[in-house]
Amino acid sequence: MQGQISQSALADGDVYKLATKKDGVYKLDYAFLEKLGINPTTIDPRKIQLLGHGGGFLPEPNDVKRVEDLFELAVIVTGETDGKFDRSDYILFYGAGSDQWFYNELSKTYHREENPYEDENYYFLKIGQNNGKRIENAPSEVATTYSTSSYSARQHHQLDQHNLLHLAANANLQGSGRLWVGEQFKTERSKDFSTSFDFSQVILTDYVYANMQFLGRSSTQSMVSLNVGSSTLETRISSTEVFEIERDYAKFGTIKNDSFLLNSNNPSVKINYPSLGNNNEGWLDFLEFNFRAHLNFSNEQLIFFGSPGTDWSELPI
Numbered sequence: 001m002q003g004q005i006s007q008s009a010l011a012d013g014d015v016y017k018l019a020t021k022k023d024g025v026y027k028l029d030y031a032f033l034e035k036l037g038i039n040p041t042t043i044d045p046r047k048i049q050l051l052g053h054g055g056g057f058l059p060e061p062n063d064v065k066r067v068e069d070l071f072e073l074a075v076i077v078t079g080e081t082d083g084k085f086d087r088s089d090y091i092l093f094y095g096a097g098s099d100q101w102f103y104n105e106l107s108k109t110y111h112r113e114e115n116p117y118e119d120e121n122y123y124f125l126k127i128g129q130n131n132g133k134r135i136e137n138a139p140s141e142v143a144t145t146y147s148t149s150s151y152s153a154r155q156h157h158q159l160d161q162h163n164l165l166h167l168a169a170n171a172n173l174q175g176s177g178r179l180w181v182g183e184q185f186k187t188e189r190s191k192d193f194s195t196s197f198d199f200s201q202v203i204l205t206d207y208v209y210a211n212m213q214f215l216g217r218s219s220t221q222s223m224v225s226l227n228v229g230s231s232t233l234e235t236r237i238s239s240t241e242v243f244e245i246e247r248d249y250a251k252f253g254t255i256k257n258d259s260f261l262l263n264s265n266n267p268s269v270k271i272n273y274p275s276l277g278n279n280n281e282g283w284l285d286f287l288e289f290n291f292r293a294h295l296n297f298s299n300e301q302l303i304f305f306g307s308p309g310t311d312w313s314e315l316p317i
């Protein structure tokens with residue numbers, strides 16, 4: 001039911017807005033609170049609350065249940081029991097980015113949907129009247145039936161640089177539409193994306209799945225290829241009538257969960273869109289990989305996933 005909330009969670013207390021760009025654990029320390037304009041010595045850390053709505057974007061269909069108000073998320077506040085926010089005390093919370101990963105039951109792979117409206121997701125730090133929600137220890141599972149040393153890795157590359165409606169207008173007009181594309185393939189027909197992906201922990205005996213969306217503008221049928229290591233995946237792109245303003249400006253070329261094996265954990269990743277001598281040009285929308293990876297922790301944060309339905313009761317890390 002909509003309309004059940006009579007007073008917003010933001011109605012009282014001192015509230016500070018925080019932005020998160022990607023999924024991960026965030027640490028807010030004494031210096032950060034000062035930067036927000038809070039004098040940490042004057043607050044009771046037990047009253048710290050974090051409000052948000054998870055991550056991703058709001059649903060587009062108007063009959064889907066939507067978030068009506070922000071809700072409180074459980075966080076960790078170290079050193080709060082003495083009621084003083086000391087210099088060594090800090091807040092930890094899990095923050096999500098503005099984009100969202102979806103699991104496809106059929107292909108058993110993940111796909112990231114880009115939030116077309118925002119690059120950041122927002123949380124609200126509130127110094128409230130009541131004690132805030134805290135993350136509690138969960139009891140260990142007694143019996144474990146599943147054990148693994150690998151996980152489902154997913155990586156995505158996408159830049160929002162060009163708007164094709166803007167290019168189609170052929171003038172310095174503001175672009176429109178929700179489709180933004182990245183790298184242009186015109187003077188440079190082959191581009192290297194090796195540094196955009198990390199295959200260092202890939203399990204070489206398991207298939208890698210590629211997802212790519214590319215746009216080509218060509219008066220004859222064209223072809224785009226993706227080279228990863230020694231594998232080549234190709235897809236055809238239909239022609240478009242480039243002199244007709246009412247025809248599609250460019251056509252999609254998609255690779256959807258095409259699988260291949262790698263023979264190295266440091267493969268080169270390249271996209272080629274050859275010239276056909278008719279001024280054909282192309283743009284990458286996104287490139288994405290799903291693969292199994294060794295569950296090895298390195299210096300950075302490691303976010304790992306199983307496939308839904310899998311029993312994740314024990315993870316020997």
Ligand SMILES: [Ca+2]
Nearest residue numbers: 079082084086
């Ligand atoms: Ca303290």
Ligand SMILES: [Ca+2]
Nearest residue numbers: 158180181285
């Ligand atoms: Ca895009």
